Amino acid sequence: MESKQRCIIIGASHAAAQLAPVLRQRGWAGTISMISNEYYLPYHRPPLSKDYLAGIKSLEQMLIRSPEVYRKSNISISMGVTATSIDRANKQLILDDGASLEYDKLVITTGARVRKIDIPGSDLKGVFYLRNLNNAQKIKPFTGSDKRAVIIGGGYIGLETAAALRKLNMQVTVLEALPGILQRVTAPEVADFFSRTHREEGVEIVTNEQVIAITGDKKVASVECLSGADYPADIVIIGIGVIPNVELAAEAGLHIDNGIKVDEYARTNDVDILAAGDCTSHFNPIYQRQMRLESVQNAQDQASVVANTLCGKLKPYAALPWFWSDQYDLKLQIAGLCQGYTDIVIRGDIKGSRHFSVFYLQEDKLLAVDAVNSPQEFMLGKRLILQGNSMDAGQLADENIALRGLLASSPVTANA
Ligand SMILES: Cc1cc2nc3c(=O)[nH]c(=O)nc-3n(C[C@H](O)[C@H](O)[C@H](O)COP(=O)(O)OP(=O)(O)OC[C@H]3O[C@@H](n4cnc5c(N)ncnc54)[C@H](O)[C@@H]3O)c2cc1C
Known part of the structure; x- marks a missing residue:
């Protein structure tokens, strides 16, 4: 393999932290560089709504790999920089600090960002989303025994957050706009089980409740709903889904289909650009349809496929999706x-x-x-x-x- 080949990975999370060391193990002799707009080595995101929020795990315990792994494998990580555009004609990646980096192979692992709610008061102090460590760190000072938390959204992130905040002895209300929690992802019988368990654990779950405003003077005080109900809150956490980060790829002319479209070898429509993780969509041979997944399993397995492809060992992606959720x-x-x-x-x-x-x-x-x-x-x-x-x-x-x-x-x- 050409030792001068340069591989740049955009993003440094689950997909990137799997890809970079595996790429080295598979025999990539050129440079490997990760570009991250966060300020931490890749860390496990799932504990953010579980053990990290509940104060059980620290950042050190959440690192996906120790710093030595990157050092020994000669993998460089630039932190606090954002990739702003891809110049495919000249094979250059442009960064927000003005630098432009030449690549031979580019891998996009930009993941997803939270879907924002567009209602009055959503920018008040004490209103949060939960996607990254910065978010979780900002939430922590607003938590504490007997404080009141309102969680908007009864999906997995909202329910895990509710469980973590109950561990801190907070008063927790979950507001869900649909007739039931977990409605899009599970059977009503399973959703009923989780509703019952949360109620037994002291969480108030209110369904068919549409939030119309967050009120307060500088700081959040309550959440107003279409039904006329008003829920007092010291903190509001919004968990209403995510949007894939595809803009960089779309502006560079890569095909998008509810995610950066990749083939079974994780290749985009540009032979020198691959992608993995939450930002991608792929055709799953088991379910015979195009899909975008939001899971650690998919990020890691697809990243391993990227490593194989880059090393010329074509092995199609055909994994069964799997997920987990920890609550109480x-x-x-x-x-x-x-x-x-x-x-x-x-x-x-x-x-x-x-x-x-x-x-x-x-x-x-x-x-x-x-x-x-x-x-x-x-x-x-x-x-x-x-x-x-x-x-x-x-x-x-x-x-x-x-x-x-x-x-x-x-x-x-x-x-x-
Ligand atoms: C609170 C929480 C709990 C979760 N719990 C579970 C769970 O229990 N089980 C499970 O399977 N999954 C869970 N997930 C989902 C899982 O974390 C994601 O599927 C996984 O993180 C996807 O990894 P990724 O590498 O594709 O993308 P991401 O983890 O989203 O990482 C993408 C990275 O790229 C960076 N980036 C984006 N654009 C740029 C740019 N232009 N320049 C530089 N950097 C950029 C982002 O800031 C980010 O650091 C959870 C997620 C969250 C937020």
Whole structure:
């Protein structure tokens, strides 16, 4: 391999921190440089709404890799700089400090940013979003025993934040505009389980509640809703989704389809520009559709595909998506994607216990599994999805029948 080749990675988070060292291990002999608009070495983002917010983990404990890994692999990281444009004709990356860097291969791992809410008062002191460490650090001084938090949005980030703030003994209200929490990502039965658990843990969950304004004199005082209700607040945290950071790619003429469009080798429509993680969309061969994922699994697995491609070892991306969410003593592990399901099968006691699993079927085909405190079901569920055999709902529900016994003897082909 040409030792003078220059690889630049834009962004330094889950995808980049996987890519750079793996690229070196696979034999990339040229330079590897990461450009980050944050001020920290790549860190695990999931604890921001979990153990970091609850004061259980520090930044040092959240670093994805130790500083030595980058040093030993001769990977440079420029922090606090933003890439502002890509000059594809001259193969140059332009930065906001005026520098222009030449590249042979460019990898875009710019991730996603929070979706902002456009209502009066959203810029008041005490109103926050949660995407990065800076956000979490600013939130911390507003937390504390008996303070009142209003969380706008009943998705995973909102609910994890609620659980973390309850650990700090705060009074927590979650406001959700839709008729139920987690509505877009899970079955009503699973959402009901999480609603009930949060209520048992002391969180007020209000659905069908549309926020119209945040009020206060300089600092937040309350959240006003269309229903006329008014929720007092010392702090407001907004978690209403994210938007992929595709502008840099779009302005450079790369194809966008709800994310930077990449092929199975993580290549864009420019042979010298690749992309990975939350900012991309790809065709998933298991579900046979184009998709953009927001998960650590996808960021890491796609980054490994980039490393292979850059080293000339073409290996298509065909991983089963999986996610997790930690709330209180609950570990929810999700294998696959449930969109398009026609039936669900519940294995275990969803109404009276804190461990069970829910299987999502499209006719007799298993699409996804939500496993709560049931790691075995999660692991076996992944394998059952990948095998793609027709499933019997009665057998899945019957806890006397071992899931392992439902696995066919044929080997699984995709990367689970
Ligand atoms: C609070 C929270 C909790 C989460 N919990 C979970 C979980 O439990 N499980 C799970 O699977 N996933 C979880 N996620 C999602 C997961 O963190 C993301 O899927 C993952 O971070 C994606 O990694 P990435 O490298 O693609 O992008 P990102 O992590 O978004 O990183 C992109 C980086 O690029 C930088 N950047 C963007 N544009 C530029 C530019 N022009 N120049 C320089 N730098 C730039 C950004 O600032 C950022 O540092 C959570 C996310 C958050 C915020």
